[in-house]
Amino acid sequence: MATSFSLRLRRLRKNSSLTMEGLANAAGISKSYVWELENREVPHLSVKVLVDLAKALGVTTQDLMGEPPPLQASPEDLQFFRKYIRMDRADKDRLRTMVDLFDRPAAKRAGRRR
Incomplete structure (x- = not known):
């Protein structure tokens, strides 16, 4: 079952016009692992993979994890x-x-x- 992380990863990948294979190559992981991250609940994701995915997608790790940036607004x-x-x-x-x-x-x- 897809999680919010899975859905966010898929959306960011598609917004970056990357295929699963393209993301896998850019992040240094296998295409099957990208598929697993997008379609299953992954209990443990290493910090290295998280950082590499974020770099490949051109986002921060906070963006990838769905953590809102601190707001300093009126x-x-x-x-x-x-x-x-x-x-x-x-x-x-x-x-x-x-x-x-x-x-x-x-x-x-x-x-x-x-």
Whole structure:
């Protein structure tokens, strides 16, 4: 039975456009071990394998394990985020697009208005 780690590993692998074999080669493990990690509950995962998987996926070990980063946000920001996580996917996509527009350098924003 897949665990939250298994599902997270599969999602990160697919988001990185890696096959099981590609991830296995990049992490220095076997393809069958990647399959096992994605499809079964693995009682013990060595730190070395965890670090190698994270490097191969371009994420931190905390990301791979699902540990949330420490937040240093104002109460207003946390309240906004709580609202955000309850939104449906379409609304989240629209909000991300708006935030990306604000995040562009001011010169590019000014140049597009002309």
